[in-house]
Amino acid sequence: MQNFNIIWIIGASQGLLLTLFLILKKDRAINTPLIIFVFLTSVELLFQYIYAERVIFRYPHLLYLSEPFSMLSGPLIYLYSRNILLGRFIIRKTDLLIFIPFLLYFLYYLPAYNQSAEDKIFDIIAFYNSGIAWEENLYEWISEIIVNVPFLAYSVHLLNQYHKNIKCNFSDISKISYTVVRNLLIVSTIMYIIELLIVLLAFLHLQIASYLNSFLYAFIIAIVYIIGYDALVRKNNEIIVLAHEPQTKIKSGSDLNALTENRPTEQRSKYEKNVLPDTRAKEISKKILNCINKEKPYRNPELRLNDLSELIGEHPNNVSQVLNDLFKKNFYDFINFYRVEEAKVLLKSPNYKNFTITAIGFEVGFNSKTAFFTAFKKFTNSTPAKFQKAYSTHNQQDDMF
Numbered sequence: 001m002q003n004f005n006i007i008w009i010i011g012a013s014q015g016l017l018l019t020l021f022l023i024l025k026k027d028r029a030i031n032t033p034l035i036i037f038v039f040l041t042s043v044e045l046l047f048q049y050i051y052a053e054r055v056i057f058r059y060p061h062l063l064y065l066s067e068p069f070s071m072l073s074g075p076l077i078y079l080y081s082r083n084i085l086l087g088r089f090i091i092r093k094t095d096l097l098i099f100i101p102f103l104l105y106f107l108y109y110l111p112a113y114n115q116s117a118e119d120k121i122f123d124i125i126a127f128y129n130s131g132i133a134w135e136e137n138l139y140e141w142i143s144e145i146i147v148n149v150p151f152l153a154y155s156v157h158l159l160n161q162y163h164k165n166i167k168c169n170f171s172d173i174s175k176i177s178y179t180v181v182r183n184l185l186i187v188s189t190i191m192y193i194i195e196l197l198i199v200l201l202a203f204l205h206l207q208i209a210s211y212l213n214s215f216l217y218a219f220i221i222a223i224v225y226i227i228g229y230d231a232l233v234r235k236n237n238e239i240i241v242l243a244h245e246p247q248t249k250i251k252s253g254s255d256l257n258a259l260t261e262n263r264p265t266e267q268r269s270k271y272e273k274n275v276l277p278d279t280r281a282k283e284i285s286k287k288i289l290n291c292i293n294k295e296k297p298y299r300n301p302e303l304r305l306n307d308l309s310e311l312i313g314e315h316p317n318n319v320s321q322v323l324n325d326l327f328k329k330n331f332y333d334f335i336n337f338y339r340v341e342e343a344k345v346l347l348k349s350p351n352y353k354n355f356t357i358t359a360i361g362f363e364v365g366f367n368s369k370t371a372f373f374t375a376f377k378k379f380t381n382s383t384p385a386k387f388q389k390a391y392s393t394h395n396q397q398d399d400m401f
Helices: 002-024 032-052 067-071 073-086 093-113 117-130 134-167 179-203 208-233 264-270 278-295 305-312 316-325 331-348 357-363 369-380 384-400
Strands: none
Touching: 002 032, 002 208, 032 067, 032 073, 032 208, 067 073, 067 093, 067 134, 073 093, 073 134, 073 179, 093 134, 134 179, 134 331, 179 208, 278 305, 278 316, 305 316, 305 331, 316 331, 331 357, 331 369, 331 384, 357 369, 357 384, 369 384
């Protein structure tokens, strides 16, 4: 256990230092929930060290002080995820409601806070003599999971809707980064799985629960490092925010629903109030195809839904509706489909025999080798190299005959 004590004090120190770095960063406003999360996690690790080294005897009034912090993890993860996906700091009056569990937990511990130093020392001695009261703590841990996991689940929902929405507006998403949010949600999910396992093991009175509990705090240190590092190295221009697009502009006081209103899974409900007549939809589809075939706008790696809409003189919402209803594709897949179609032509063309496969991908509008290979595999069930080789083999056989 002595090794864990060293890990806890190192983790707490590094976490507090990381908090300072995040505060000094230019985009500290958007990182506010993360800063609070890292700070409270560092304080919690510091308390683990204080308990383990029995420093608590010298400062008995610190007893239970960090307990309510556990009710803040989920809400802070949700608020941070929302900030990152919106690309700006946002706070609403209704956000205060998500802190009610924390307030209730604080009130639950209030009688303990008001105890005298002698009474607290008595509780501390009882703790060291009997160890962790697993059965007594079970209800607290279960409450913590019940409170925090829904916020985590909703953050995952926001991320999924955001991912769908960017594919309705951009043809290249390689520069749209939400790695920080994704990593935070992954490691947080693992953390709560471990905590749930601890609850089950403690319920079965298995001693391994105590060791797993210590491992959980070591894992929390890893969370602080991973997420904190991601936030520090992230550049302000890494995230392309759809809120800045004219057709999805978010007004003050609105939430992420405004950002994700174009999600393809709900296209029908979205257009119920403004359904295009069949003749109008077919007219727009012809204009889209005519533009695609003649002007080849997909060769522009930065092509957006707004750009295509402007080229054909139609409103972006109408274009998006036609793409989803008639072509059965979102904007991202629609544009990449035509990029792949032209890439197939170039891969077979003798005029491009001196081009590398990656160069051909760039030629048709892809912005990276990975994006090209992924899209090509999706639409042809083959790689560009295999496709080119198969065509060459087939062509040679034709020449022989």
